[in-house]
Amino acid sequence: MKMKKSGLLLSGLATALLTMVAPTAQAAWALNMTQGISAISRNIYSLHMMVFWVCVVLAVLVFGVMIYSLVRFRKSQGAVPDTSLVHNTKAEIIWTAIPIAILVVMAVPATRTLIETDDATKTELTIRVTGYQWKWGYEYVGSGVTVLSTLDRDSNLARQLGSGIDPNSVPNYLLNVDHPLVVPADTKVRLLLSAQDVIHSWWVPALAIKKDAIPGFVNEAWFKIDAANTGLYRGQCAELCGRDHGFMPIVIDVRSKADFEAWLRTQKALQQPAEAAAPANAAPAGAAPASAANAAAAVRAAPARS
Amino acid sequence: MAYTETADAHDHHDHPPAGIWRWLSTTNHKDIGTLYLVFSCIMFFVGGLMAMVIRLELFKPGMQFVDPAFFNSMTTVHALAMIFGAVMPAWVGLANWMIPLQVGAPDMALPRMNNFSFWLLPFAFTLLLIGFFVPGGAPAGGWTLYPPLVLQGGDSFPMAIFAIHLMGASSIMGAINVIVTIMNMRAPGITLLRMPLFVWTWLITAYLLILVMPVLAGSVTMLLTDHFFGTSFFSASGGGDPVMFQHIFWFFGHPEVYILILPAFGIVSEVIPTFSRKPLFGYEAMVYATASIAFLSFIVWAHHMFTVGMPLAGELFFMLSTMLIAIPTGVKVFNWTATMWRGSLSFEPPMLFALAFLFLFTIGGFSGLMLAIAPADFQYQDTYFVVAHFHYVLVPGAIFGIMAGVYYWLPKWTGHMYSQALGKWHFWLSAIFVNVLFFPQHFLGLAGMPRRIPDYATQFADWNMVSSLGGFGFGLSQLLFPILIWKCIRGGEKAPNQVWEGAHGLEWEVPSPAPYHTWQDPPTPAQIAHGAEH
Numbered sequence: 001m002k003m004k005k006s007g008l009l010l011s012g013l014a015t016a017l018l019t020m021v022a023p024t025a026q027a028a029w030a031l032n033m034t035q036g037i038s039a040i041s042r043n044i045y046s047l048h049m050m051v052f053w054v055c056v057v058l059a060v061l062v063f064g065v066m067i068y069s070l071v072r073f074r075k076s077q078g079a080v081p082d083t084s085l086v087h088n089t090k091a092e093i094i095w096t097a098i099p100i101a102i103l104v105v106m107a108v109p110a111t112r113t114l115i116e117t118d119d120a121t122k123t124e125l126t127i128r129v130t131g132y133q134w135k136w137g138y139e140y141v142g143s144g145v146t147v148l149s150t151l152d153r154d155s156n157l158a159r160q161l162g163s164g165i166d167p168n169s170v171p172n173y174l175l176n177v178d179h180p181l182v183v184p185a186d187t188k189v190r191l192l193l194s195a196q197d198v199i200h201s202w203w204v205p206a207l208a209i210k211k212d213a214i215p216g217f218v219n220e221a222w223f224k225i226d227a228a229n230t231g232l233y234r235g236q237c238a239e240l241c242g243r244d245h246g247f248m249p250i251v252i253d254v255r256s257k258a259d260f261e262a263w264l265r266t267q268k269a270l271q272q273p274a275e276a277a278a279p280a281n282a283a284p285a286g287a288a289p290a291s292a293a294n295a296a297a298a299v300r301a302a303p304a305r306s
Numbered sequence: 307m308a309y310t311e312t313a314d315a316h317d318h319h320d321h322p323p324a325g326i327w328r329w330l331s332t333t334n335h336k337d338i339g340t341l342y343l344v345f346s347c348i349m350f351f352v353g354g355l356m357a358m359v360i361r362l363e364l365f366k367p368g369m370q371f372v373d374p375a376f377f378n379s380m381t382t383v384h385a386l387a388m389i390f391g392a393v394m395p396a397w398v399g400l401a402n403w404m405i406p407l408q409v410g411a412p413d414m415a416l417p418r419m420n421n422f423s424f425w426l427l428p429f430a431f432t433l434l435l436i437g438f439f440v441p442g443g444a445p446a447g448g449w450t451l452y453p454p455l456v457l458q459g460g461d462s463f464p465m466a467i468f469a470i471h472l473m474g475a476s477s478i479m480g481a482i483n484v485i486v487t488i489m490n491m492r493a494p495g496i497t498l499l500r501m502p503l504f505v506w507t508w509l510i511t512a513y514l515l516i517l518v519m520p521v522l523a524g525s526v527t528m529l530l531t532d533h534f535f536g537t538s539f540f541s542a543s544g545g546g547d548p549v550m551f552q553h554i555f556w557f558f559g560h561p562e563v564y565i566l567i568l569p570a571f572g573i574v575s576e577v578i579p580t581f582s583r584k585p586l587f588g589y590e591a592m593v594y595a596t597a598s599i600a601f602l603s604f605i606v607w608a609h610h611m612f613t614v615g616m617p618l619a620g621e622l623f624f625m626l627s628t629m630l631i632a633i634p635t636g637v638k639v640f641n642w643t644a645t646m647w648r649g650s651l652s653f654e655p656p657m658l659f660a661l662a663f664l665f666l667f668t669i670g671g672f673s674g675l676m677l678a679i680a681p682a683d684f685q686y687q688d689t690y691f692v693v694a695h696f697h698y699v700l701v702p703g704a705i706f707g708i709m710a711g712v713y714y715w716l717p718k719w720t721g722h723m724y725s726q727a728l729g730k731w732h733f734w735l736s737a738i739f740v741n742v743l744f745f746p747q748h749f750l751g752l753a754g755m756p757r758r759i760p761d762y763a764t765q766f767a768d769w770n771m772v773s774s775l776g777g778f779g780f781g782l783s784q785l786l787f788p789i790l791i792w793k794c795i796r797g798g799e800k801a802p803n804q805v806w807e808g809a810h811g812l813e814w815e816v817p818s819p820a821p822y823h824t825w826q827d828p829p830t831p832a833q834i835a836h837g838a839e840h
Contacts, residue, residue, distance in 0.1 A: 028768050030753035033685050048682045055672040062639065062668065069646040070661070073582070081584040082648040092591055095640045096633060103629045106679065111622060113681040118618040159369055159761055167367040168764050174367075175763045193615075198455040199548060201613060201688060205754045210613045210684045214549060215454060216542020219615035238613075238688040238756045240448045242455060243375040246759030 034205050037229035037254070041208035043113045051106055058102075120222040123190035127181070131193075131200030131213035131237070134244035138181050141192075145267040151247050152176040159247060175234040180251035184260035186227035193219040198242060204235035204250055212239055230254045322822065330425070333417030334822060335402045340719075341424050342399025343712075347788060349391030349431065350705075354781055356384035361743075361777035364770050369761050377760035378446035383434065385449035386466075389566065390473045391431055393700070396708045397569045398423075398480040401508050404715060405484060407813040407820060408502050410493025410829040415486035416479075423479035430472035437462030448758065450559070451526065453540040453551050457533050464534070467526045474519040481515035484508055493812075493828040499593070500834075502811050503586065504711075506593050507572030510600045514561045514568075517604075522558040525551060549614055556607035564603045567667075567699060568596060570707025571638060574660045576811070577710050578642050581657035582649030583808035588641040595634035595641075602631050612683045621680045628678040632671070639668055654806070655729030659710035662702055662737045670698030673748065688758075691751025697744045702737070709736075709787070716791065717805040721819030722798030728790045735783035742776030812837045 035045045073079040130137040135150040151159075155174050158165035167173040183189055193202055195213040202221075203210040211221040235250040255263065322328045322337065332338060359380050363371050372380070402420065406413055414420050437444035442460010445451075456463065488509050492501070501509075528539040529551070538544020540551045571592075579586045586592065608616060608624040616624075642664055651657070673695040677683055686692055717723050746769035751757075755766045762770065801818040815833045816824045829837070 028765055029749075030765060031749045033752040033754070044681050044685060047679060048676070048685065051676050051679055051682065055675060059668070059672060062643065063665065066643050066646070066661075066664065069643065069649070070651060073646060073649050073651050075583070075650040075652045079648075079650040081582065081650040083584050085644070085648055086585045086587055086589070088587075088644075091644070092588060092637070092640075096637060099633050099636045103632060107626060107629060110625060110679045110681060114621055114625065115618065117681055117684070118621075161369045161371075161373060163368070165368075167761075173764050174761060198458070199452060203688075203756070205685060208681075208685055210687055212614050214542075214615070216548065217615065235754070236756050236759075240378070240452075240455065240758045242458065243373075243378065243446075245378070246374065246756075246761050 044208040123188045126190045129193045131195035134248040149177045177251045180253040182253045185225045188224045191221045201239035203238040206233040335414045339403030346396035353387035361774040365774040374760045379444040411491035423476045426476040430469045434469040481512035484512040495834045503575035504572035507568040511568045518558040518561045525554040556610045560607040561603040573711040577660040580809045584649040587644035595637045598634040625680040656714035658733040663706045666702030689751035690747040694747035717801035724794035732786040739779035
């Protein structure tokens with residue numbers, strides 16, 4: 001009887017392992033996390049895989065012994081209990097010491113990666129990220145360019161209760177925004193995260209960054225995307241933030257350094273008159289330039305890389 | 307033994323009042339245990355119904371059935387109902403029934419407080435559930451109650467806070483009762499290191515409860531004053547700190563998860579030896595491992611907050627301290643395995659549930675180890691990977707532990723054997739569907755699906771459908787449980803004193819069903835020797 005369940009479990013695990021080899025990051029039936037588009041995200045991915053394999057090996061050993069006991073020591077097969085086996089100092093020391101050694105082996109690379117993620121020095125560009133119920137605001141520090149990023153119109157129509165629109169007919173359903181965050185590749189970018197109302201969390205799996213945006217606090221994160229990895233990458237708010245928590249996605253549009261500079265110059269030119277007319281009002285400030293940014297974004301009319 | 311005559315002699319002139327008054331006024335540990343267990347079962351189905359709504363809405367992409375705000379209420383109240391309404395009262399119910407029987411005490415030490423601590427619960431949960439019918443709807447800010455979001459709640463906000471106060475008061479009284487009973491009312495000869503593991507794990511759990519429930523009460527009181535009395539404990543604009551709430555909450559919340567699981571360790575430590583016909587391997591190591599886990603539970607809380615923006619030193623400390631938990635937990639798993647080694651195993655329903663616990667809780671332990679790795683947790687935090695992890699430790703962990711306990715002791719309570727076939731059906735359906743329900747959630751989380759969302763991108767559709775089907779199957783198969791219990795109460799083969807061949811312990815020295823009063827006279831040395839497990 002027991003065999004059956006364990007068999008089920010193992011075959012499930014085997015299927016999982018098998019499919020993990022295939023690089024199907026965002027596809028249906030996906031099983032594993034993305035390797036991402038930066039050195040840090042790849043470090044985190046390999047850390048994840050290392051701990052996963054350690055767990056798999058331990059599971060095979062521990063479950064193996066359990067299953068062996070279940071089969072070998074059945075009363076129905078005439079097993080006689082050895083009631084004197086209640087203590088064995090040597091075994092107990094071994095199965096305390098080995099896990100300690102394994103933990104140390106895991107802790108070293110984990111600590112190294114953690115220290116790396118924490119090093120937000122020498123950044124070349126700073127972007128302020130502000131969470132609102134339920135959209136994201138971005139401000140390129142220094143240039144004054146702002147972007148307000150909300151769920152795209154098609155997704156928003158389709159996601160209404162009883163809309164009658166098939167989500168499968170909407171490209172990048174719930175993962176598309178009107179104005180993505182445009183960022184340069186091959187540049188160390190610093191994010192300063194905060195929120196206006198409640199706590200949000202800014203998460204882009206491809207960057208392996210998830211950082212809470214907290215009202216009254218400024219959190220820091222950084223990324224440096226490989227030069228080759230231009231394109232669109234998607235994420236979502238990861239901290240419950242009220243009714244429409246599920247409907248404030250994040251899209252980053254990674255461009256080459258030169259393309260980004262050009263984009264920023266255009267945006268600055270477009271937004272300057274607006275800023276002069278309606279000075280320093282954080283939340284609505286994005287609203288006016290948004291339409292301008294929209295025009296710029298429309299040029300790139302991005303079919304999602306997903 | 308000579309037990310039966312003395313018990314009968316007491317029973318003749320001491321029977322409970324009839325009707326509802328018996329249950330309202332009872333100070334009998336068995337009656338109160340029954341009340342707790344019945345209440346827990348009701349809340350299990352109330353919370354389960356909410357889980358069904360969640361899985362129904364998530365069956366396919368697009369919003370089909372409920373408003374997102376109502377969906378948030380579902381996840382919030384599902385968690386509160388399951389944690390505070392189903393699992394904790396089930397443990398207190400089992401403690402009430404079994405601790406006096408197992409330590410040879412005539413009742414709990416503080417019987418009137420025992421009655422009060424139970425009867426607070428129906429009021430607490432009425433207050434919580436009425437929230438669905440007041441302006442603003444039921445609490446929808448998550449069971450973790452993070453401000454500032456929770457402060458946006460409607461009229462149900464103060465009701466939920468008051469409900470949590472009542473639950474906390476009830477838990478603290480229950481815990482005091484358990485500690486006083488174990489410390490003062492053990493029969494002569496039952497030394498601390500001769501107590502059954504269920505008593506040990508409950509003793510440690512009770513200390514955890516006393517230490518952390520006041521912390522929860524304090525934090526929710528601060529929320530209340532922030533909302534109504536102009537304080538700004540958690541509001542940055544008034545000089546407060548929203549992150550401080552999370553630290554305080556998880557200082558309660560992490561020990562709380564051990565409150566939910568430690569008694570299950572105790573039950574599994576009784577069931578596996580019984581059906582392996584062999585004493586528990588490494589009894590003392592088990593006690594010390596439980597105590598170590600309890601200690602560690604106080605210094606790991608911020609691993610729930612790795613993305614909150616802590617300094618590097620904080621992240622490192624909480625990562626390393628969390629990894630340490632793997633060591634005593636590993637000792638427990640190895641000891642249970644060694645208990646089965648060279649045993650003589652049979653697979654009655656309590657053993658089946660204990661074995662499923664052993665396998666599936668271990669899977670939850672592995673994902674817990676992965677979650678401890680702070681940089682990797684940046685990817686796991688607040689995704690379905692976390693949902694899968696804590697449901698693995700709470701459903702096939704805590705709840706299968708409760709079921710193992712109920713299947714183990716039910717004949718002792720009712721005096722009847724239950725249908726083993728029905729019990730096995732319940733087990734196999736639960737064990738299969740719980741994996742169909744929760745295993746795919748690991749994949750969803752890794753593929754990038756956040757938790758607590760009512761709708762999702764289409765690439766998550768396949769596994770969500772599988773998970774929902776598993777959820778409906780799991781929910782339906784739970785209906786077998788009350789049916790089996792009801793049939794067992796109504797009749798069945800007469801259960802002997804020692805229900806299971808390999809069982810040891812004082813509870814098997816009294817008749818089945820256990821008389822209304824037991825151990826009026828302490829157990830004799832012969833009974834203690836006969837019941838001794840080690």
